[in-house]
Amino acid sequence: MTSATQRALLGCIADDFTGATDLANMLVRGGMRTVQSIGVPASNDIVDADALVVALKSRTIPAADAVAQSLAALDWLRAQGCRQFFFKYCSTFDSTDAGNIGPVADALLDALTGERDAKAAFTIACPAFPENGRTIYRGHLFVGDVLLNESGMENHPLTPMRDANLVRVLQRQTRSKVGLVRDSSVAGGVAAVRDAFDALRDDGVRMAIADAVSDADLYVLGEACADLTLITGGSGIALGLPGNFRRAGLLMEATDAAYVPRVEGLSAVLAGSASRATLAQVAAWRESRPAFRIDPLAAARGEPVIDEALAFAQTYLDNAEPVLIYASATPEEVKDVQRRLGVNEAGHLVEHTLAEIARGLHARGVRRFVVAGGETSGAVVQALDVRTLRIGAQIEPGVPATATTGADPLALALKSGNFGSPDFFGKALRHLEGAAS
Structure with a gap:
């Protein structure tokens, strides 16, 4: 600023x-x-x-x-x-x-x-x-x-x-x-x-x-x-x-309102939402692309879930292939985890786990992130120390491309859990990879 x-x-x-x-x-x-x-x-x-x-x-x-x-x-x-x-x-x-x-x-x-x-x-x-x-x-x-x-x-x-x-x-x-x-x-x-x-x-x-x-x-x-x-x-x-x-004569036409610069680097998708739209997007991705599912109960037992997810991701990032790491689950599965861990503890655990994975992915060269879920997005951008975003062109209704300011920019698509078509993850990555917009 x-x-x-x-x-x-x-x-x-x-x-x-x-x-x-x-x-x-x-x-x-x-x-x-x-x-x-x-x-x-x-x-x-x-x-x-x-x-x-x-x-x-x-x-x-x-x-x-x-x-x-x-x-x-x-x-x-x-x-x-x-x-x-x-x-x-x-x-x-x-x-x-x-x-x-x-x-x-x-x-x-x-x-x-x-x-x-x-x-x-x-x-x-x-x-x-x-x-x-x-x-x-x-x-x-x-x-x-x-x-x-x-x-x-x-x-x-x-x-x-x-x-x-x-x-x-x-x-x-x-x-x-x-x-x-x-x-x-x-x-x-x-x-x-x-x-x-x-x-x-x-x-x-x-x-x-x-x-x-x-x-x-x-x-x-x-x-x-x-x-x-x-x-x-x-x-x-x-x-x-x-x-x-x-x-009122206070706003001039801005032809460059949607400009964001292109960001170089690797790509990844993180999903924490349990909404129907996000579950459909996870399912569509898994039909042809690599994905790793976070088990909150395993994380609660102290198992090395974060390390396992990052090791899985590295296999594909070495070939510049984007991966999905997700904690999204059906309502029945979510309720079972909440019953065992408590509602607040379950939510905090998932957010913390995905936030730490985001940090690890960034350390491995990921600079383009698609994130599904409001709480998950909040945890991820805080983990990545994002302060300000320039807002770019729309990817799908309600979801724009964004880019951080500063010397080490990131490209982000932060998606509400309820938004997006089944192929949104792939569409968003193509959009981020193809910017400037």
Whole structure:
């Protein structure tokens, strides 16, 4: 990060690392030069970008810690001069009744508006991402053609989602009154949505779930949010935000917004997610390419799982052949490990193991990493001491190519567990190997 005269317009806080790159990808597609930091930067030097995204690892930590980290990120973004703020969470609304979406949104709203302006103390919550099959209708979140609680998310090891009614889900997490911006208002256009905002405010609502079943709905909602200090949601709602700054004369067209340099080196894939999408990607890779599966129970017994994985990888890296190292497992297998080790211990063990393997792969010359799973991505980028990322072109919806800054660059594709086609791993490696983009 270097001193510059350009101050960012939009300041974003993401509750996990893949979600951060997902959001940054959307902003780059809208022509905003975007820089993503891993954690809150220590320096307040002005970053030359149109949008800044602070990636936290706060989705599943205690709510009080998530609030503290998010407020620290907000302080840094305000010091950067940002005009509007965005709290990004998963398009499947991953959380529990104890948080963290509601508590963090409450804290950010309080910090940005205080008690001075009740009209300003209002925001929306819209995790919709139709391009990836996440839509909201009458407050209910669908994944493809099924409700959230029938999509496989009900089996998530850390944030099982068993209620598709987001108004109810969010109301259980927040002291704020939660309302709904209905599809009929969204269909009526920007003016109708703003009228709905005013009616909800008059009724004491501070947060409103917003229906959206298409990208057109997201553009309407995004434009309607131009005057909101805080917006919360998935990356989809960011579709309409660059246009607001452009209409206000604050954002110029950027033809190089998606540029990242080509990174030389070996390649590897690391997967920790147990989502259906990632399991399908692991299966597709294993049909024709080398893969090593991490056994959490063996790691818990003290067996040399990390050394074995690295020895396996070396055999193929010697021939410049990429490998997959994965801990992804079926819901039944995950539950069995959690029963034996405990939910938190099982998750931490997998993250630690894959993080140490990432360090070992880097020492062996790997410079291009594809990582599946938000928690896994967080552990890996921290292990590799990644501080900032330049955001490049989209590989698939929600997943851009990225490259670190500095003398020893890395190319990274950080994928939410739920995202991507079955052949995503191979597609992502080809994209990273073929950059610049």
